[in-house]
Amino acid sequence: MDARTLIKRVEEDQAKFVSLQFTDVFGTVKSVDLPVSKLPEALDQGIWFDGSSIEGFTRIQESDMHLRPDLDTYTVLPWSPADMRRSRIICDVELPNGEPYQGDPRGVLKRICAELDKKGLVYNVGPEPEFFLFKLNGDKAHPVPFDTGRYFDFSADDTAVRIRTKLILALNEMGLDVEVGHHEVALGQHEIDFRFGDALKTADNILMLKFTVKAIAAQEGIVASFMPKPVFGENGSGMHCHQSIFTKDGVNQFYDADKEMFLSDYGRYFIGGQLKHAKSLAGIVAPSVNSYKRLVPGYEAPVYVGWAQTNRSALIRIPRASSPNGVRAELRCPDPSCNPYLALAVMLACGLEGVEQKIEPMEPLNNINVFELGRRERREMGIEELPGSLKEALLEVEKDSLIESVLGTNLYDAYMRGKWSEWDEYRTSVSDWEIDHFLETI
Numbered sequence: 001m002d003a004r005t006l007i008k009r010v011e012e013d014q015a016k017f018v019s020l021q022f023t024d025v026f027g028t029v030k031s032v033d034l035p036v037s038k039l040p041e042a043l044d045q046g047i048w049f050d051g052s053s054i055e056g057f058t059r060i061q062e063s064d065m066h067l068r069p070d071l072d073t074y075t076v077l078p079w080s081p082a083d084m085r086r087s088r089i090i091c092d093v094e095l096p097n098g099e100p101y102q103g104d105p106r107g108v109l110k111r112i113c114a115e116l117d118k119k120g121l122v123y124n125v126g127p128e129p130e131f132f133l134f135k136l137n138g139d140k141a142h143p144v145p146f147d148t149g150r151y152f153d154f155s156a157d158d159t160a161v162r163i164r165t166k167l168i169l170a171l172n173e174m175g176l177d178v179e180v181g182h183h184e185v186a187l188g189q190h191e192i193d194f195r196f197g198d199a200l201k202t203a204d205n206i207l208m209l210k211f212t213v214k215a216i217a218a219q220e221g222i223v224a225s226f227m228p229k230p231v232f233g234e235n236g237s238g239m240h241c242h243q244s245i246f247t248k249d250g251v252n253q254f255y256d257a258d259k260e261m262f263l264s265d266y267g268r269y270f271i272g273g274q275l276k277h278a279k280s281l282a283g284i285v286a287p288s289v290n291s292y293k294r295l296v297p298g299y300e301a302p303v304y305v306g307w308a309q310t311n312r313s314a315l316i317r318i319p320r321a322s323s324p325n326g327v328r329a330e331l332r333c334p335d336p337s338c339n340p341y342l343a344l345a346v347m348l349a350c351g352l353e354g355v356e357q358k359i360e361p362m363e364p365l366n367n368i369n370v371f372e373l374g375r376r377e378r379r380e381m382g383i384e385e386l387p388g389s390l391k392e393a394l395l396e397v398e399k400d401s402l403i404e405s406v407l408g409t410n411l412y413d414a415y416m417r418g419k420w421s422e423w424d425e426y427r428t429s430v431s432d433w434e435i436d437h438f439l440e441t442i
Contacts, residue, residue, distance in 0.1 A: 013076050015036055018036060020069060023207065026339055065101060066098070069091050074088070078173045090106070105339050109200055125196060127334075128240040129193075129210070131189070131210075132227070133160060133190060136222060136223060147188055160190070164192070170216060176209065179193050202340070207340060228293065228294040235301075236335070241330070241334050245270070254270070263327060270329065270355050272360050273351045273354020274329075275354075284339075286333055287339070302315040302332040302333050303370075303386055304370045306383050307362075308368070313365075314332070317329075333386060390422065
């Protein structure tokens with residue numbers, strides 16, 4: 001889409017404002033709102049902003065940064081009222097000289113995808129983001145689920161069904177090709193899946209889904225949360241990612257009719273790379289202290305490093321496919337608190353290293369429930385555990401040079417600095433559990 005076509009479309013949509021969006025290092029959406037009268041100038045010259053105030057961006061003595069709109073990401077925000085209709089364009093971040101800013105998370109993913117593009121290949125990802133809907137009860141420490149449904153439950157008069165339907169309609173209107181929406185296992189937990197796409201578009205869409213869900217939930221007087229583990233004793237929210245690599249003319253590199261599970265050597269090596277880096281990968285795709293309250297045995301979340309076809313206790317699963325294009329690898333440890341640009345970039349890099357080095361994964365864990373194995377049995381089978389805390393994950397990241405090479409030194413340093421700060425704040429805070437157990441007993 002060129003600038004003239006976009007301006008005409010904005011007029012047809014009767015948008016009054018355009019939000020120019022980008023993210024900080026942790027995936028928080030940032031926005032600059034323009035009246036539509038200023039859009040032609042922004043498209044021609046971009047927008048300047050102070051990068052020193054954005055988490056993980058430039059130092060104060062180098063504060064001038066530049067937003068360059070990506071016109072193909074334009075969409076109307078359908079929940080905004082007609083008299084203040086807003087639209088959105090995602091931007092790339094540039095230095096004053098016009099060069100891409102190396103600390104822009106979206107730029108990180110664009111660069112590694114561009115390298116794959118030179119080989120005539122496309123990294124496709126289909127995510128399954130889960131979230132909770134909570135009532136506003138004035139007690140953030142003890143959120144109350146909005147509904148009492150369980151996995152795939154349906155009730156014609158269920159308010160949560162109505163809200164989920166409203167969410168799906170809005171997302172489809174914004175160009176997200178929603179495939180299915182349903183109630184998840186936990187009370188108040190839901191999932192909306194959209195069609196797979198190339199990694200950059202998928203990352204853009206993950207962010208769009210998150211702020212759309214939050215905005216529409218707020219209009220309904222409820223809270224939507226993508227927190228990985230908001231309720232004790234209930235399943236947490238993950239974001240399983242179905243991955244495959246296609247040639248530009250549509251041939252799935254993961255498919256081989258003559259191989260077990262129809263999985264090609266290419267796909268097997270890709271899995272081998274991700275399993276090799278699984279512990280450090282967790283520090284990017286499960287990036288919060290709360291992520292590791294989800295990654296524990298007993299709640300269907302992966303804990304152990306392994307792969308299989310039908311085994312849902314495995315870290316990577318090969319779903320049964322009805323066609324060659326359907327052969328894919330489902331990575332089950334990501335959660336929706338991650339920065340999708342960084343997560344997909346690192347996932348791709350780990351897989352590609354496996355392909356380049358022909359890394360053979362361990363034997364698949366078909367017909368083995370890893371949760372039922374003892375520690376000694378797992379050790380004898382060579383099954384390792386994912387990190388048990390953000391601290392353990394960050395220590396693994398520090399040992400893995402591939403992660404830093406993908407993120408770049410500046411962004412890597414900013415990310416690690418922020419996450420170590422999160423861990424320090426978490427470990428020095430006093431929880432309700434500690435008060436309940438120790439205040440009167442010690």
